[in-house]
Amino acid sequence: MATREAASGRIQILKTPAWDAPLEARGAFVMKAALPCYPYVGYPSGVVRDVVTRREMEIKKIGVIVPQDKALQVLWQNNPVAATWWIDRGFPKRRGCFFFTEGEFTIVSGVPDDPVWVFENIRVGHWRQMLP
Numbered sequence: 001m002a003t004r005e006a007a008s009g010r011i012q013i014l015k016t017p018a019w020d021a022p023l024e025a026r027g028a029f030v031m032k033a034a035l036p037c038y039p040y041v042g043y044p045s046g047v048v049r050d051v052v053t054r055r056e057m058e059i060k061k062i063g064v065i066v067p068q069d070k071a072l073q074v075l076w077q078n079n080p081v082a083a084t085w086w087i088d089r090g091f092p093k094r095r096g097c098f099f100f101t102e103g104e105f106t107i108v109s110g111v112p113d114d115p116v117w118v119f120e121n122i123r124v125g126h127w128r129q130m131l132p
Contacts, residue, residue, distance in 0.1 A: 007067050009110035010034040017104050019051045021085075028075055028082030029100075034108045035071050037064040037100075041111060051098065052089070063101040064111065068092035 013029040029035070041062050069092040076083035086092075 007036040007038055007070055009037040009039040009064070010108040011037050011064055011066070011100065011105040011111070012108050013100060013105050015104045017098070017100055019098075020055075021052050025082055025085045028079040029071070029098075031075075031078045033074050033078050035066050035074055037066045037111065039111050040064075041102075041107075051091075061101040061103075063099050064105060066098045066100060068096035068098055071098055 012034050013031065016023065016027040016030055019026050041064055043062055072083055072086055072092050075086070
């Protein structure tokens, strides 16, 4: 997933993300306000790292990418205490992004809701249609 496009989509977080931050910091993203995201749903490309420990993670779910700076601006307006936790730990990272997986969000606008075709195991040609 390239991140050079504008974060023109909008999502609402419905479920606390499964990151390694404390529950209060992660759970604060579950709010009525929409977060800006890049305008597509798909699997992450390249190395995905947990947000605090930076350890490599294997993610087998589709999701959306939200720029950390924009997410924390929205969080600050809705929960300054939680936003401060992130800021005190050096967030937003330069060009940093949060990845929210399917089941954690709903699309509000600006992200095509047509199906995304993905390969689950390209060696045996197994694929399925994923809906955002």
